[in-house]
Amino acid sequence: MKILFSPAETKKSGGVMGQITKESFLFPELFAYREEVLNRYQNCIDTASDEQLSKLFGVKEAQKFAKYKTDLFSQPLMKAIERYDGVAFDYLGYGKLGSGAKNYIDQNVIIFSNLFGPIRAGDFGIPEYKLKQGEKIGSFAAEEFYKKHFSQQLDDMLADEVFLDLRAGFYTKFYKPTSEYVTLKFLKNGKVVSHWAKAYRGMVLRTMAQNNIGAIEEFMKMEIENLSIKEIIKKKAHTEIIYNITE
Numbered sequence: 001m002k003i004l005f006s007p008a009e010t011k012k013s014g015g016v017m018g019q020i021t022k023e024s025f026l027f028p029e030l031f032a033y034r035e036e037v038l039n040r041y042q043n044c045i046d047t048a049s050d051e052q053l054s055k056l057f058g059v060k061e062a063q064k065f066a067k068y069k070t071d072l073f074s075q076p077l078m079k080a081i082e083r084y085d086g087v088a089f090d091y092l093g094y095g096k097l098g099s100g101a102k103n104y105i106d107q108n109v110i111i112f113s114n115l116f117g118p119i120r121a122g123d124f125g126i127p128e129y130k131l132k133q134g135e136k137i138g139s140f141a142a143e144e145f146y147k148k149h150f151s152q153q154l155d156d157m158l159a160d161e162v163f164l165d166l167r168a169g170f171y172t173k174f175y176k177p178t179s180e181y182v183t184l185k186f187l188k189n190g191k192v193v194s195h196w197a198k199a200y201r202g203m204v205l206r207t208m209a210q211n212n213i214g215a216i217e218e219f220m221k222m223e224i225e226n227l228s229i230k231e232i233i234k235k236k237a238h239t240e241i242i243y244n245i246t247e
Contacts, residue, residue, distance in 0.1 A: 001162075001213055001216065001218075002110060002158055003166055003208065004112065004166060004175075005088070005109050005112070005121070005167060006088065006111070006166070006168045008087075008088065011083050011128045012082065012083055013128055014078070014128075015075070015078040016078075017077070018077045018124075018125070019073075020077070026110070037142050037146070038072060038073075041129070041137050042073070044137050045068070045069055053065060053068075056131065058130070059130065068128075068129065068130040072129060073127075075129075076127065079121070079123070080121050081111070082094065084111070087195070090202065091198075091200075091202030091206065092202040092205050093202075097210070101206075101212075104209040106121050106122025108121075114133060114135075114143075118146065118175065134170060147173065147176075151176070154175050158177065158179055158181075161216075162181065162215070164181070164216070165177060165182065180237045181237065183239075184200075184241050184242075186243050187242060187243065188244075200245070203226075226246050226247040227243040227244070227245060228246050229241060229244075230243060230244045
């Protein structure tokens with residue numbers, strides 16, 4: 001069962017030296033498009049003013065973003081799921097999972113990177129980088145580019161199963177599902193939670209991995225700590241499960 005997931009603006013430092021190649025990523029046949037975005041990003045870093053870089057990185061002080069003014073292609077690499085370091089990833093706790101649960105995530109989770117586009121969680125080729133959510137690379141909108149060139153391959157991959165879309169709203173700009181999919185909404189005291197929805201997405205993914213969930217029918221029966229189903233709304237290909245937070 002495939003799960004679509006958001007990245008995080010915060011990245012872990014470090015990794016091992018290697019090369020960014022088409023074999024590193026989901027859809028290697030489309031690597032030329034991915035490489036075009038990376039080259040645009042690198043050119044922007046090499047030529048932009050500090051004011052422009054501040055906007056690109058979402059960091060105000062130049063001394064705080066100096067480490068991102070580097071050659072993207074010569075940086076240490078990490079597995080995608082290990083590079084990102086935000087609330088959802090903290091609550092997922094990938095590093096503390098067993099090998100079976102890690103393999104489940106590596107193979108089934110598709111992360112929608114601001115810079116690299118749709119990548120598998122297990123793709124090993126992600127350097128540390130900085131790109132503010134929604135920020136253009138110069139005048140170039142990466143989300144529109146990836147949507148144009150990657151949507152058909154994503155459609156083909158996801159067509160044969162109902163999948164779970166755990167992305168934040170912005171990342172639907174990279175890909176709009178055309179086959180059956182499920183989204184989740186979390187309520188606390190009758191109100192929709194926003195920031196803490198990231199935490200619950202991480203918790204849901206962790207529980208799925210621990211239980212090796214292979215189909216939506218299994219997911220619907222799965223017990224998730226501190227969550228109870230309040231309502232299920234189905235509209236054409238889209239099913240939304242609304243959870244009450246019970247803690």
